[in-house]
Amino acid sequence: MAPEGSTGHGSPRASLPVAVTPRPLSGRRLLHTPALAARNELLNTESAFEVLDRARALEATGRDVVHLEIGQPDFPTPGHIVDAAFKAIQDGATGYAPTVGIPELREAVAETTADSRGVDVTPAQVAITPGAKPIMFFSLLACVEPGDEVIYPDPGFPIYESVIRFIGARPVPLPLREDLGFRFDVDQLRELVTPKTRMLIVNSPGNPTGGVLGDRELDAIADLATANRFWVLSDEVYSRLLYGSVHRSILSYDGMADLTILLDGVSKTYAMTGWRLGWGVMPERLVEALGLLMVNSNSCTAPFTQHAGVAALRGPQDAVDDMHAEFAARRDLLIDGLNAIDGMRCEKPEGAFYAFPNITALSPDDGRFARDLLEEAGVATLWGSSFGSHGAGHLRLSYANSREALAEALRRIRAFAENVSR
Missing domain, CATH: 3.90.1150.10 (Aspartate Aminotransferase, domain 1)
Structure with missing residues (x-):
């Protein structure tokens, strides 16, 4: 028999526990919550x-x-992608997934990146994350020390500067000039690179301007990065949204495979902003570092959204x-x-x-x-x-x-x- 006051194994409660009168608060001083960390x-x-x-x-x-x-497409997510997510849920894909992504999606990302950028990419170079922003955050954490300099586009996505400051690095704005079609001046970029430069962030096509980098700018980036051995974080989430030109990726340039972190995802191309599915293509040793950051934060990306991502990349366009x-x-x-x-x-x-x-x-x-x-x-x-x-x-x-x-x-x-x- 269950003791009095317990519910046993689902049986009706025999009696309620005696209410305990709380101590009076007289003499106590109600305190505010503790201070938050200054880095916030x-x-x-x-x-x-x-x-x-x-x-x-x-x-x-x-x-x-x-x-x-x-910046959110006003179209519904294509039906075959939604169907793939439902099927994955019905098939039980609701538990933990591999930290840096399910093999099927890593393979699909590697293949589509290789085809669209004209480079060799293996699944081991792909890290899947819940949205593309973690690639930005984790790459800066994994590659940049406090006091290092990070060059970023201005005007640009405001989270670039935000995260650079948060990790203790020095943000170095690279002006995008209206008279150059919201591209940067190559000579000015050369002047901004110093021995402390650890990373350059580029975004083409760009937010907020819609500007697109050309061969002159990308050639300069490749020359400077290979000569000075700094990372290039290339935000290419708008790469499928070009009007009249072909996408150029810094990943495709000679010597850049070991220096480039390509950031991409499904949000803008497939109208999937709320699905939170992104990825990075990078050297394998950096994938391992991002895997550790994932283990210590998000654990993994929801597997059913990853199956939807496979359908997006491999399905009809x-x-x-x-x-x-x-x-x-x-x-x-x-x-x-x-x-x-x-x-x-x-x-x-x-x-x-x-x-x-x-x-x-x-x-x-x-x-x-x-x-x-x-x-x-x-x-x-x-x-x-x-x-x-x-x-x-x-x-x-x-x-x-x-x-x-x-x-x-x-x-x-x-x-x-x-x-x-x-």
Whole structure:
């Protein structure tokens, strides 16, 4: 018989335990929570999520907002990919997976990378992670010492600088120049490289500008990296979103296989931002180091999402082609519309799905302009200076929204700009 007060093996409780009266708190001083580590102050956030929260708050009051702030494809994940995930779950792929990825996905990544970049890649050079950001974070942790210098694009994805600072390294911004199509000046890059340079981060096609690096820039990177023996972290998550040019990867250049960490994933190409599935292609010894970081943090990437990734890479690509064609049409609509607004000028992006118009003729403060545009006109955008000091005087607009929404946004932006100019 179970003792009184217990439930036995699922039997009704015989009686409840006697309630214990808590001690009075008189004489005790209620304390605040302990202090947080100072290094948390080194991390920054993404303004996109802050603006999204504010836009949703406005919508909750009944306001209508056109969302151009989030870099998230507005298409559903292709059906065969969703089906593969469901099947994997039904087949029991819900436990732990190998730390750096299931063999099927590592093989698929190796094959597609080799085919698209024209290089030899083995599955042992592939690390799978929950989203592409861990590749960035883990690569910096594994390769860069405190006090080392890391060169990164400015304007660029804000998490680059954030993580560089967090690990105790020195961030060195590499200006992307509007007059060069948002590429960097090769001579300026040479001047920034020092004996302390441990890594260069590149992003092509780029966020927030849509700029694409050409042979001149990539040749210079390869020459400098091989001569100075520093790592190159190449963020290529937008590599399938090019308009009129062929993707060039630094991994394909002579001598770069041992120095390159290629970052990629399914989020942008296959409309899978919430699936959190990314990967890196890198030298095998670095895969081992990332494996240790995975063991000490995420353990593994969900296996059913990895099976979905296999379906994405090996399955039909029709949906990708359709999305690409629609993004191209939206790009033309948005860029033509922005350039027709007095006080705005916008380079036509060669890749990704962002416009980065110059608004210096309308306002000296891009942050104020973006905030007022949201509050007064109901158009959510990001201010260029949130991507680095060299992005000041610009806005970032995502055309991952319908043509109807873009047309409405242009109408509102035009009216707002006319009002500002008065």
